[in-house]
Amino acid sequence: MSNITKRLLRLRLKMNRMRVKFRRLNTLKLKRVDEESWRRPRGIDNKIKWSRKGYPPLVRIGYRNPKAVRGLHPSGLVEVLVRRPQDLEGLDPRKYCVKIAHAVGRRKRLQIIEKAKSMGLRVLNAVGVET
Numbered sequence: 001m002s003n004i005t006k007r008l009l010r011l012r013l014k015m016n017r018m019r020v021k022f023r024r025l026n027t028l029k030l031k032r033v034d035e036e037s038w039r040r041p042r043g044i045d046n047k048i049k050w051s052r053k054g055y056p057p058l059v060r061i062g063y064r065n066p067k068a069v070r071g072l073h074p075s076g077l078v079e080v081l082v083r084r085p086q087d088l089e090g091l092d093p094r095k096y097c098v099k100i101a102h103a104v105g106r107r108k109r110l111q112i113i114e115k116a117k118s119m120g121l122r123v124l125n126a127v128g129v130e131t
Contacts, residue, residue, distance in 0.1 A: 001076045008069045009076055019063055023056040073097055077122065084108065085115045093120040100125055 025048055027035040038059060041049040048055050064070075073079050077097040082088060083104060091098070098121050100112055116123050 005069060005076055008066045009072070009074065012065045012069050013074070015063075015065060020057050022059050073124070075122075079124070082112055082116075085111045088112065088115050088119060088121065091119070091121060093122070097122040097124055099123075 022038055024033060024035060024037060024039050025041050025046065027033050041058070043049065048058055051058055069076070071078075075097065078095060079099050080087070080091060080096050081101055082098050083101045085108070088098065098112070098116050100109055100123065104112070113123055113126050
């Protein structure tokens with residue numbers, strides 16, 4: 001991993017820590033409205049839409065992460081979702097890390113972990129499986 005990528009990953013971590021929590025309209029007043037689900041504010045009288053002082057901030061493109069590290073795992077590797085052992089073929093261990101799909105059963109999960117270990121690939125969700 002290059003020094004530029006390392007620097008950008010540290011910057012992304014810092015930006016994610018400092019980023020404000022974007023609140024959906026009326027989450028402070030109404031219990032039934034989920035705070036996590038973002039909806040764009042609409043209406044001519046909406047204070048969040050007009051970015052009025054004292055109201056929660058609006059989602060804007062300036063809050064985005066650096067493009068070079070967007071979507072990467074914190075280790076700097078590209079995550080690949082794997083459903084069967086054949087999906088591991090052609091993956092470079094210096095570039096990719098593996099995440100096993102949720103619906104994969106125990107037998108096939110063990111096969112994937114064994115093959116990944118032999119190839120030198122890092123499996124992100126291999127916890128709880130004894131090999």
